[in-house]
Amino acid sequence: MAVSKELQGRKVDISEPPPAVQRQASRRPATRSATETFLIGYPSSSISGSQLPTNRQAFQYFLHLQSLPENTGNPKHQDLANETVEAIIPFWQMARIKTMTKYNAAQHFMTLHKKHRDLTRNKGRTGDPGGKRSAFVLELDSLFDIGASDAIQEIERNRLLSREKKDKDIRFYQDQKTERKAHMSGHDKIFESRSQQQAERAARLQQREEQDMNLSQNF
Incomplete structure (x- = not known):
């Protein structure tokens, strides 16, 4: 039942905020902490730079894909991993370095994803038993290495x-x-x-x- 009171001779409904306030509240952006991911940082809608992308860049782009409206709810991580790899492969093509198959590259990312998921389960713990978190952070800032096993040999064989x-x-x-x-x-x-x-x-x-x-x- 709506609650009302007299205010300077006018009856004002205080059961809910005025429509203008409701619209403003609905447009209020989420806080940065709401979108920050443990150890990874914030999602990134693009992968840029003049180097081969790192594990962190791959993960941040994956998080962006995961946050898209069409992927909210119960997204298939394997599909998002495939999309992430597709965004990274052009950097390797520019570098003229042969990559592993897209499937294997996506599996490589899913291995990284599992490591993060395991660490997230214990994010409330103080300290870093076994140094697993610090080791993972170092891994994040290293190359997302999807080079083929014969990448160097392929360069050597290139007659052009x-x-x-x-x-x-x-x-x-x-x-x-x-x-x-x-x-x-x-x-x-x-x-x-x-x-x-x-x-x-x-x-x-x-x-x-x-x-x-x-x-x-x-x-």
């Missing part, structure tokens, strides 16, 4: 590539699995760090400015 390009492709793959300092610019592989490149560009710019200044002083 020069010896130099073959060596760069192999070196790039090895870098992505370890230090992850190299990045791609198109099909080209760049092994200098961005900070090194920025420093070199700044030095070249300063050199040009000094040359221009010397020329202007000579005239």
Whole structure:
């Protein structure tokens, strides 16, 4: 039954908020903590960058797919894993590195997903017995490695590539699995760090400015 009271001679229904307030409440965005996933972070609607994607990037994109309206309720994780892999494969194609089959790549992701699910069951525990959480976080920030078992041999067999390009492709793959300092610019592989490149560009710019200044002083 609606509850009412007199307010300055007017009868006001206080059984529910006014329609304008209801609409505002329905549009109120969810808090960040509501969408953050234990150890993973927040969903990401895209995978970007000039390196081969990490496990974390794969997982964050998977979470985005899982949050879509058509996938809420009881989504098939295997299907979402397939979609995640499909979004990642173009990076490997750009790097000219052969990948495992899409099915095996999706299974590779599901193994990662199971590890996370097992850790989530104990997220309320204090401490990190056995260092499992810290080990998983390190794994998250490493390469989502879906390279084929003969990926390096496939590069060596590619007759369209020069010896130099073959060596760069192999070196790039090895870098992505370890230090992850190299990045791609198109099909080209760049092994200098961005900070090194920025420093070199700044030095070249300063050199040009000094040359221009010397020329202007000579005239």
